[in-house]
Amino acid sequence: MNKAVRHLADGRRITYYDEGPRPLPRTAVDSRDLPEVTAVSEIRCDPLTGEQVVIAAHRQSRTYKPAADLCPLCPSSLGRPTEVPETDYDVVVFDNRFPSFSGEAGHADVVCFTSDHDSSFRELSPRRVCTVLEALADRTTELSARDGVALVFPFENRGEEIGVTLHHPHGQIYAYPFVPPRTERLLQAARTHRAEHGSELLADLLASERADGRRIVAEGRYWSAFVPPAAKWPVHVLVVPHRQVPDLAALTTPEREDFAELYLSVLRRCDALYDRPLPYVAGWQQAPVHRDRDLAWLHLELFSVRRAQDKLKYLAGSESAMAVWINDSTPEQIADRLRTAG
Template sequence: MKRTVTELADGRELIYFDRRDDADRAAPDKRDLPPRPPASELRRDPLTDEWIAIAGHRQGRTFLPPAGECPLCPSEPGRLTEIPAASYDVVVFENRFPSFSAQPGEQPVVGGLSEARPGTGRCEVVCFTDDHDASFADLDPGRVELVMAAWADRTAELSALPGVEQVFVFENRGPEIGITLGHPHGQIYAYPYVTPRTRRTLEVAARHAERTGRDLFADVLAAEREAGVRVVAANDHWTAFVPAAARWPYEVHLYPHRRVPDLCGLDAAERAAFGPLYTGVLRALDGLFGVPMPYVAAWHQAPVATGRELSHLHMELFSIRRASNKLKYLAGSESAMGAFVNDVSPEEAARLLRAMVTN
């Protein structure tokens, strides 16, 4: 793998990850860009003890441009994009409209009981391929391994930044999910706090360890593998299963069999084994209703400095599509109370997906 670091016209970092050592990445960014926005504000909700980012500059971000104006495609004469090169394998760059950044800004002041501080951190975009019409499911195993190498590289570097407490790697796919760019890509958030979901999960894992002396995540994986009824696919290093208490109509968790805290901990064999399994599950999702399935693919990694001994890297993949012409909306119970109601039996979802993977 060749790794080339350069800068965009406004000073944002851009990194090429190439399979060929002779890849030429000398093309400069010739655009005239405005100054980068200041960091967002973080405000603490005194009722939930959760941090909320206030990032007004994101209102102006690019929204579903036509393919001919895609900012994630390679640059070409007369049309300059976020990627100066004429082609690329995998590329990562700082988001132009970040939820968190290290840009200087005024110290926020908020009345009432809410605390406030700058939204220091970093947000990056990961482009999986220069093919605008492709998807992650289309990537060959070597390209998936290159993407995973980029994810691990960025996890390590972002974890070392001052003030970063958790690194979150994810992909949103499909207009139904709320994407703003159609090009196949994901994102990485370097949060200046431990997210509510991770904090709660680690609290549960700590109670489980205190009560049983065992690893909660390993116990969940072992139980699902033994039961088998919700397993969608598996190989020597990974198991994909629908969780027994799935929140979403079609939800699949992918666990490595060996406990590692984050993507950096995976070895070469585990990285190589992930791609064929994962892309098979993605193709199964697309095949269920004969239309591209909208999804969120979320890597759960250990926080930078806390709970690492309790964490077990895994991906949670889920879709809001519950039928060919129906979506799962987060209505009153889910949005207001955080109490999910799932319309699809996890066992039935697993059966349907397993049949699609097998076929």
């Protein structure tokens, strides 16, 4: 992989990750007349719960469902400059123009998986998935070195049902200035399990799921995909490495290659469930930057709000107000449907 760092007209950084044998010049200049980025996020603490809430009022003016020929994530063309000055690219990462996190309140990247507007992550080649992983690992390392960053979270939102407003295949990377609540709960559960059993929680869960088999969706040499035994969502899958590592940067080349094959298989099964593209959120659970790295176990979590061909799961009172989940399907049924779809 070849890496080239450049800058956009307003000073934001853009990084090209290319797959060719030799570095490309990447000399295209951003010709747009852009104002200086003044986005400032604010973090407030809910006095009743202690939870952190991000205030990012500048995002009200972000790009919203543009026509395909006005997509800001496509490569630039004659007379139509975009966020990517070059006329083609493999994988590109740039500072978000409308970031959820900015300044002392963290950082937000946009990650474009391909220059093909009409493609999807499922349609990427295994090699391209590995390039995406390398880009995410590289940015995890760089962002983790920044003052004030507590955790790096790469993720992809797919589908209007999830809330996607740009249809070009892309994801994001959030650099949180605090450890998010879900990560804290995962770490506490791992800490308690280690104290009580002298072993790693996700190692024991993985061994149990592989031995049982009912909730396994797909298996590779270095990874397994399974539906969690208390799945919250109509489609809910964990993709877990067989070896404990804290983050993407710690994966070996064979592990990345095996993940690419396995994850593409999972995504094909997801799209085959209802014979249409499945809306989903897929996020990497990584270790905090400065603590508990021996407790954390890297894994990907994918979930979808689609519960039937023509039905979505909406968060009702119990889920939204009290965080007590109710699932209309058993985890075993979810896994069986995904295996059958494959």
